[in-house]
Amino acid sequence: MSSAITDFGHHDAHGEPRGLLRWLTTTNHKDIGILYMLFGLTMFLLGGFFAELIRGQLIHPANHLLTPELYNQVITLHGLVMVFGALMPVTAGFANYLVPLMIGAPDMALPRLNNWGFWLLPPAAIVLVLPFVLKLIGIGNGPVDTGWTMYAPLSVQGGPGVDFAIFAIFLLGASSLMASINIVVTIFNLRAPGMTLMQMPLFVWSWLMTSFLLIAVFPALIAGSAMLLADRHFGTHFFSAAGGGDPVLWEHLFWFFGHPEVYILLFPTAGIMSHILPTFARKPVFGYRAQVYSYWAIAALSVVVWAHHMFTSGMPVAGQLYFMYSTMLISVPLGVLFFCWMGTIWQGALSFETPMLFALGYIVLFGIGGLTGLVLADAVADQQYHNSFFLVAHFHYALFGGPIMGVIAGVYYWLPKMTGRMYSERLGKWHFWLTMIGFNITFMSQFFLGVAGMPRRIPDYALQFAPLNMVSSLGAFLLGASQLLLVYNIARAAAGYGKPATNEVWDGAQGLEFTLPSPPPHHTFEEQPVVT
Amino acid sequence: MIKQRKLILGSTCLTLVPQLAFARNPFEFQTPVTPIARETLYVHDLFLTIIAVLFSVGFGFLLFSVIRYRASRGHRPALFSAPRTPLQWALSALPILTLVVIDYIVMGIPAYHAVLTLANTREDAALVVKVTGSQWRWRYDYPDQGISFISNLSTSQEQRDSGAPTDPNYLLEVDKPLVLPVGKKVRVLLTSTDVIHAWWIPSFGIKQDAVPGFLRETWVKIDRPGIYRGQCAELGGGGHGFMPIVVEAKAQPDFDKWLADAQTAAAQAAAVTTLSKPELLKRGQQDYATYCALCHQPTGLACRAPFRRSLAASRSPRRRP
Ligand code: HEM
Ligand SMILES: [Cu+2]
Ligand SMILES: [Cu+2]
Numbered sequence: 001m002s003s004a005i006t007d008f009g010h011h012d013a014h015g016e017p018r019g020l021l022r023w024l025t026t027t028n029h030k031d032i033g034i035l036y037m038l039f040g041l042t043m044f045l046l047g048g049f050f051a052e053l054i055r056g057q058l059i060h061p062a063n064h065l066l067t068p069e070l071y072n073q074v075i076t077l078h079g080l081v082m083v084f085g086a087l088m089p090v091t092a093g094f095a096n097y098l099v100p101l102m103i104g105a106p107d108m109a110l111p112r113l114n115n116w117g118f119w120l121l122p123p124a125a126i127v128l129v130l131p132f133v134l135k136l137i138g139i140g141n142g143p144v145d146t147g148w149t150m151y152a153p154l155s156v157q158g159g160p161g162v163d164f165a166i167f168a169i170f171l172l173g174a175s176s177l178m179a180s181i182n183i184v185v186t187i188f189n190l191r192a193p194g195m196t197l198m199q200m201p202l203f204v205w206s207w208l209m210t211s212f213l214l215i216a217v218f219p220a221l222i223a224g225s226a227m228l229l230a231d232r233h234f235g236t237h238f239f240s241a242a243g244g245g246d247p248v249l250w251e252h253l254f255w256f257f258g259h260p261e262v263y264i265l266l267f268p269t270a271g272i273m274s275h276i277l278p279t280f281a282r283k284p285v286f287g288y289r290a291q292v293y294s295y296w297a298i299a300a301l302s303v304v305v306w307a308h309h310m311f312t313s314g315m316p317v318a319g320q321l322y323f324m325y326s327t328m329l330i331s332v333p334l335g336v337l338f339f340c341w342m343g344t345i346w347q348g349a350l351s352f353e354t355p356m357l358f359a360l361g362y363i364v365l366f367g368i369g370g371l372t373g374l375v376l377a378d379a380v381a382d383q384q385y386h387n388s389f390f391l392v393a394h395f396h397y398a399l400f401g402g403p404i405m406g407v408i409a410g411v412y413y414w415l416p417k418m419t420g421r422m423y424s425e426r427l428g429k430w431h432f433w434l435t436m437i438g439f440n441i442t443f444m445s446q447f448f449l450g451v452a453g454m455p456r457r458i459p460d461y462a463l464q465f466a467p468l469n470m471v472s473s474l475g476a477f478l479l480g481a482s483q484l485l486l487v488y489n490i491a492r493a494a495a496g497y498g499k500p501a502t503n504e505v506w507d508g509a510q511g512l513e514f515t516l517p518s519p520p521p522h523h524t525f526e527e528q529p530v531v532t
Numbered sequence: 533m534i535k536q537r538k539l540i541l542g543s544t545c546l547t548l549v550p551q552l553a554f555a556r557n558p559f560e561f562q563t564p565v566t567p568i569a570r571e572t573l574y575v576h577d578l579f580l581t582i583i584a585v586l587f588s589v590g591f592g593f594l595l596f597s598v599i600r601y602r603a604s605r606g607h608r609p610a611l612f613s614a615p616r617t618p619l620q621w622a623l624s625a626l627p628i629l630t631l632v633v634i635d636y637i638v639m640g641i642p643a644y645h646a647v648l649t650l651a652n653t654r655e656d657a658a659l660v661v662k663v664t665g666s667q668w669r670w671r672y673d674y675p676d677q678g679i680s681f682i683s684n685l686s687t688s689q690e691q692r693d694s695g696a697p698t699d700p701n702y703l704l705e706v707d708k709p710l711v712l713p714v715g716k717k718v719r720v721l722l723t724s725t726d727v728i729h730a731w732w733i734p735s736f737g738i739k740q741d742a743v744p745g746f747l748r749e750t751w752v753k754i755d756r757p758g759i760y761r762g763q764c765a766e767l768g769g770g771g772h773g774f775m776p777i778v779v780e781a782k783a784q785p786d787f788d789k790w791l792a793d794a795q796t797a798a799a800q801a802a803a804v805t806t807l808s809k810p811e812l813l814k815r816g817q818q819d820y821a822t823y824c825a826l827c828h829q830p831t832g833l834a835c836r837a838p839f840r841r842s843l844a845a846s847r848s849p850r851r852r853p
Contacts (some may be wrong), residue, residue, distance in 0.1 A: 062697045068770045147767045153744060154727040154768060241745020247728055248743060282603065284613040312730060312765075313741045314748035317651045324643060328635040335631045339624065342593055347610035349603040360594065367590055371583035378639060380568070380646035381575045383739040384561055387730065387765040448558040451576075453734035455765045458773030462704045462761075463697065 024119070027111030028522060032118050033097025034418070037411075039121055040090025041490070046129070047086050048480050050078035055442075055476035058469050061461055071459035072145035073161070077132060079148030080165065083265070084172050085125050087403050091268035092117075092179050094410055095207045097418065099183060101513035101520065102201045104192030104529040109185040117178035124171035131161045147457055149258070152239035152250040156231050163232065166225045173222040180211035192512075194531035201511055202291055206271025209295045210264050216303060217260040224253030248313055255306035263302045265399060267295065269406025273341055273359055275511065276413050280356035281348025282508045287340035294340075297333035305330060311382040320379040327377040334370055338363070353506070354428030358409035361436055365401025369394060372447070387457070390450025393443045400439060408435075408486060416501035420519040421493040427485050434482035441475025562734040565755045565781075569737030571646050578642070582634055653751040657719035661710065665722070665729030665742040665764065668771030672710045679794045682822055683708045685774050704761040707822075709778035713787035714754045722748045727769065733762035733777055741766055754781040 017025060026032060053074050057066045066074060096114065100107055108114045131143040144165035146155045155162050187208050191200070200208075228250065230236040237243020239250050270291075278285050285291070307319060308327040315323070341363055350356070372394040376385050385391055408431075416422050445468040450456075454465045461469065492498055501518040516524055559580055564570045601607045615621045662673035673680040686707045691697045699705070712718050722731055724742040732739040733752075740750040754760075762777040782790060807815065820830075 060696075061702060062692055062695050064693075064695070068773060072767070072770065072772075145769075151728055151767070157727060157769070241743075247745070281601075282609040284611065286613055288613065290614075312739045314743065314746070317647060320647050320651075321644065324647070325636070325640065328640065331631055331635060332628060335628055338590065339627055342590070342597075343624075345597050345601070346593075347607075347612075348597075348601050349607045349609040350598060350601050351603040352598075360598070363594060364591065367587060371587055374635070374639070375576070375579040375583060378575060378579065378643045378646070380643065380650050380737075381572050381579070383568075383650075383732075383737060384572055384576065384734065386739055387732075451559060451561055453562050453762070455732065455763050455773075457767045458763070460692070460703060460773050463700065463702050 025115065027107075027115050029096050029100050029108045029111070029114065030418075030520065030522065032108075032114050033093045033095075035118050036089045036093030036096060036121075039118075039125075040086050040088075040093060040407075041487070043081050043085030043089065043125060044483075045487070047078055047082040048483060050074050050081065052476060052480050054078060055473040057459055058461070059473040060470060061463060061466050063460070066459065068459045069142065069145060072147070072457070073132060073135075073142045075457060076144050076147055076165075077129065080128060080144070080168075081125075082399075083148065083261070084168075085121075085128075087265045087399070087407070088172075088176065089121055090407050091207075091210070091265070091403070092176075094203075094268060094272070094407075094414075095179070095183055095210075098414065098513060099186060099204055099207060100190070101516065101524060102204050102511055103187065103190060103195060104512050104525050104531065105186060105190035106523065106525045106528075108182050109189055110182045113178050113182050117175050117182065120171045120175040120178075124168045124175065127164050127171065128168035131164050149254055150228070150250075151254075152228060152231070152247045155228055155250075156239060163229065166229050169225045170222060173218045176214050176218055180214040183207055183211045184215070192525075192529050192531050198289070198292070199531065201271075202274035202285065202288065203268070203271035205292050205295060206267040206269075209299045210267040213260045213264050213267075213299055213302065217257045217264075220253050221257035224250060224257070227253075248310070251310050251313060252307065255309045256303070259306040259309065260299075260302040262395075262398065263298055265403045267299075269362070269403045269410070270295070270337060272406050272410040272413070273362060274344070276355045276359040276409055277341055277344040279413075279506050279509045280351050280353060280359075281345045282350075283344060283348035285340075286343030286346070287336070290336050291340050294333035294336045298330060298337075301326065301330050301333070308377060308379075308382075311379045312386050324377055324379040328374065331370065331374050331377075338367065338370075353412075354423070354425060354432060355409045355413035357429065357432040358405050358412065361432065362402060362405040362409060365397055365405060365436075365439065369396075369398030369401050373398065385450060387455055388450035389446040389454045389456055392456050393446035393450060396443045396446070400443075405435075411486070411490065413506075414513075415490065415493050416505045417513060417516075417518050417520070419493040419496075420501050420517075421496060421498040422501050423489040423493050423498060427489055431482055431485035431489070434478060434485070438475050438479030438482055442472050442479050443475075445469075445472040445475070561737075564735055564737060565758070565760065566736045566738070566752050568646070568650055568752075569735055571642075571649065572737040575639075575642050575646065579639060582638065586634075650750070653719050653749045656717050657751065658716040659713065659718045660721065661712070661718060662721045662723070663710075663731055663742065665724040665726075665731070665768070665775070667726050667769050668764075668775040670706075670710075670731070670764075670775060670777060672708075674791075677791060677795060679791070679798055681708050683710065683778070684822060685776055701761070703774065704763070704776045704778070706776055706778045709759070709780040711780045711782060711787065711790050712752070712754060713784050714757055714781045715784070717751055717753045720750050720752060722750070728766045729764050729768050729775070730766035731762070731777060732765040733760055733779060735760050736762075736779075739765055754779075757781050757783050757786075 023031065023035060053066060054071070057063055057071055096108065099105075129143065131140055134140045135142040141159045141161070143161040144150070144158065145161060146158055150162070150165070187200070187204060227236070227238040231239050237245040239245050239247050241247070274285050274291060305323060305327045307315060307323040311320060311323070376382055376391065376394060412423060412428055449465055449468050449472070452465065454461055503517055504514050505518060512529060513520070561569070561573050561576060564573045615624045660675060662675060664671040664673070669685070670683045671680065672683060683706045685703070686705045687699060687701075687703050691699050691702060720740070722740055722742040723746060724744040726744060728744065729742045730739055731742060736752045736754070738750050738752060740748055742748065758781055760779045760781065764772060764775045764777070
């Protein structure tokens with residue numbers, strides 16, 4: 001850690017600990033935000049490493065890079081690490097760092113809880129990945145290998161890796177709930193005088209909705225995991241027909257959490273879009289109210305559409321129809337969001353710094369993700385798409401094209417604010433273009449693979465799928481390698497190299513955080529700003 | 533700026549060129565041979581066209597803005613933050629209303645029809661077959677005909693170890709395919725003995741989970757004789773990638789003949805009550821080859837890829853019945 005990050009104009013007047021102890025005990029929202037983000041970045045690299053292993057195995061048929069068992073473990077860890085380790089923490093980091101600055105609060109409302117919330121994460125990640133490391137040195141039979149969806153009875157049958165994963169989910173759940181409660185309390189209680197709810201920056205709104213969703217649905221996953229643990233070790237039969245249970249019950253519990261989860265990942269970056277686009281279009285946000293109402297609508301709908309992930313599980317007709325039509329409805333508020341983003345840049349005065357490039361890339365890639373989602377909503381056509389590579393392509397356009405692109409845009413946008421240094425614009429542009437090219441090569445080919453009939457989660461495949469898999473793997477190597485540019489750019493600014501950033505950073509940047517110095521002092525808004 | 537445009541063009545080409553290497557339309561499913569598959573293909577083509585149009589319109593607006601409203605070209609930003617005039621409101625409502633119409637009329641009506649058609653498994657069904665998934669093979673039963681057999685992957689180990697397989701049906705070949713008549717509605721019941729599997733044959737447009745302890749159902753009515761291949765589509769452990777599905781569709785007379793032969797063979801097998809030792813050994817060897825050899829080598833020690841865990845040293849995962 002460089003002095004540029006650790007110092008932040010900090011004063012020691014009240015004798016706070018230094019060094020490692022400072023980071024372990026910190027209750028400062030900026031410190032905790034940075035911890036979250038660094039943790040997320042580490043997990044992003046780990047998840048990326050797993051991804052490259054997957055594509056390495058699939059580069060040609062009859063490849064023996066990974067055994068089938070190891071392959072299943074790697075795909076499972078890839079999914080869990082990316083969703084719970086990379087994306088959720090990194091967006092929580094943005095929330096911790098930015099929400100108090102944006103609403104003019106001195107800190108989060110519950111600082112001690114904030115510290116606990118973060119420090120549950122590293123143990124969770126260790127618990128999840130430990131069996132993998134142990135296996136490498138010959139101990140045990142590896143981590144969870146059921147796919148991130150952990151369907152019963154496969155997960156009932158699995159080895160101790162599943163128990164580790166369940167325990168990790170408990171820790172992650174507790175952490176997410178603490179962070180969410182903290183954010184809700186902060187937003188409701190610590191806004192600067194004069195800032196009504198409908199004047200809050202959209203990023204704050206987006207995290208309010210994210211927190212509500214997390215509080216509403218994470219308990220379902222925790223309960224489900226506890227039931228799974230009981231089935232595995234305490235002789236219950238929630239998920240086994242032999243004892244009067246039903247394996248499909250797990251699918252319901254998982255997706256009741258799992259579908260809203262995709263919006264939990266998405267929302268914060270939808271909020272980020274409405275900060276970046278106006279700045280670089282030099283024009284106010286278009287349709288502020290419409291966006292807030294869309295967040296509400298998406299959040300509400302997202303908890304009642306979960307079984308569109310289960311069209312092939314054998315649902316009765318009424319269920320198929322209900323989940324199909326309700327899923328289609330989500331496209332309406334999502335369409336409103338897209339319309340507002342386009343409206344924001346329409347007739348603006350656009351410039352194309354790296355954050356803007358990533359924001360525009362987000363609109364394009366996430367657009368493809370959303371549109372293909374509409375196709376998946378058809379219950380019968382879904383028989384062809386479900387668990388094929390078409391589905392894999394869909395959710396990577398939706399999750400990388402959306403949240404990851406949005407997070408990267410946000411990193412470039414606020415990095416100068418957080419470190420006080422500009423990143424290298426030239427490398428940023430390279431990063432953008434290589435990411436776009438690598439991403440599309442990797443995942444466009446997977447749409448075609450799915451349509452041609454290739455199932456997901458298989459370690460070896462028939463020969464007609466060989467050429468496109470080769471293409472996809474090469475794309476993935478390019479995509480993976482180009483993310484190192486991001487790491488370099490972050491490290492460079494954090495180490496104190498690069499042009500110093502001004503308070504405003506970007507001409508035309510709006511928001512309370514841009515009234516503060518870059519980097520902002522350790523304690524901000526000791527005197528409350530008044531919003532008029 | 534020229535550079536950026538070149539990059540866009542370049543990247544588009546890069547993603548499209550490999551597709552051109554294929555004779556078939558990369559957007560098309562495998563050739564449909566059942567009513568459901570045809571309906572699905574129709575819906576798929578329709579949807580892809582619609583979303584391609586929606587994407588092009590959206591992308592067109594984006595490209596237009598990016599080119600037209602550049603700060604570097606001295607464009608002055610407008611200041612509006614919401615629609616103001618009735619016309620602007622109407623223009624804003626238009627895309628949203630279009631979306632609703634697409635969702636519920638253009639896509640919703642054919643989808644409704646397809647759901648009802650797929651759910652109608654019983655009417656006019658001429659034959660019932662039962663499909664049972666197990667780690668990691670399929671078992672097929674013809675309950676009314678008294679026939680049942682197990683269908684195992686038959687791709688040779690040499691091919692799988694080769695690193696450069698040449699078998700055109702690599703990983704898509706089984707020892708005993710499911711045999712079905714063409715032109716008849718076949719009701720398919722599915723279940724599983726261990727974890728959830730899914731029975732997927734792309735040219736039938738059918739993918740149905742096989743859930744342990746429950747019966748699921750679906751149906752097929754195959755147009756023409758041929759061999760149709762698919763794979764398990766629900767992760768079910770280490771051998772999940774190695775449980776293909778092969779269906780051989782025969783014209784009715786051929787099917788009847790196959791059925792008669794299979795029934796005779798089944799009757800013969802049932803008639804044998806006492807077996808001599810050599811016969812028993814032969815039986816055992818057959819059973820070993822069908823059921824056990826997929827995971828266990830004859831030595832009982834080392835297991836071949838993909839199941840490297842050895843029997844002797846195994847901390848094998850707990851199995852629940
Ligand atoms: C209009 C918007 C969307 C619709 C209608 C939609 C629809 C669907 C449907 C029906 C499925 C299940 C398909 C199947 O299992 O066969 C699915 C899967 C998925 N979607 Fe979307 N989706 C949309 C947007 C999104 C967004 C915004 C995200 C994430 C930010 C997302 C992430 C996912 C993921 C992760 C899966 C698959 C998970 C798995 O099986 O492992 N989708 N989507
Ligand atoms: Cu969903
Ligand atoms: Cu299976």
